[in-house]
Amino acid sequence: MRILLIGYGKMGKTIEQMALAKGHQIVGTIDHTNSETLQKYTAANVDVAIEFTHPEAAFGNISYCLTNGIPVVSGSTGWLDKFDEAKKLCSEHNGAFFYASNFSVGVNLFFHFNEYIAAKMQAYKAYKVGIREIHHLQKVDKPSGTGITAAEGILANYPILSGWVADEETEGKLNIISEREPDVVGTHIVTYSSEVDKIELAHVAHSRAGFAEGAIMAAEWLKDKEGVYGMKDMLNL
Structure with a gap:
């Protein structure tokens, strides 16, 4: 899959290493130093975005993905007062959104x-x-x-x-x-x-590997789906 990483801190870098090892392609990395470059990515060049950023940036990133047809997996926390807005955007644009506070x-x-x-x-x-x-x-x-x-x-x-x-x-x-x-x-x-x-x-x-592995599993699982999902859906809990 062609993966866009939104958030390139410790978690983003761990996801990048594991995704590349599984044969996926990282088409871009976004962080606070180049956040304006998010605008160049669309459904034409991205299969899924994985978003791990700060609370003040998360909703804007998720909104961009959903309104531009990019399936998005998010693990950002501290923004859930806007979660219902994200669900509404996902429905309006027939998008795909996977959220978990923890992907382990x-x-x-x-x-x-x-x-x-x-x-x-x-x-x-x-x-x-x-x-x-x-x-x-x-x-x-x-x-x-x-x-x-x-x-x-x-x-x-x-x-x-x-x-x-x-x-x-x-x-x-x-x-x-x-x-x-x-x-x-x-x-x-x-x-x-x-x-x-x-x-x-x-x-x-013991390490971030479990979180990163779960996020990649979610990205793979979200392919060709529409709607809002979480770990209970993927793990059938």
Whole structure:
């Protein structure tokens, strides 16, 4: 496939290496130094775009792809207040859009098990649930998109909680604690604590390779499709 990389940081470079190793072609790389060159790419010279950028740039990049017939896979976080607009654009232009806060197969299994455990644990009022996420110092958004997705999975199955909050204890809310440390790829821990014991579900990423591999899998899977998709669709979860 002819892949356009929008975002050329650590993740973009890892995706490039793995995509080339799988026989795909990288037709261009876009970052903040050459963002204006995005305008030269169309469905005529790109099969799919893979977009990993900052929150303030993501929606504009996704909009450009959808309005110009380029299927787009995005893993950018911190912009989801405009997600419904992106879905509308995708529908209006008969486009293809694949979004995930995290492309790791392991993380998406973590999401799946997280929802199952929440549905069981909500009956046991002695346990208090919380989320802790740890990332590298360059991680811009807090909480992480993966942390928020985990929170949403709990809230959908935990009726006594009315929403989530960041780094504060609030009655009736799910607290997401965010920590930033050197050289941490990504760790997410869901904890159920009582006075007598503690239950934890954790995912610890050892490298970015799993995220990059999942993004490329999504790009391959999105070929010849229309609509809005996510990891649950691809993994049949």
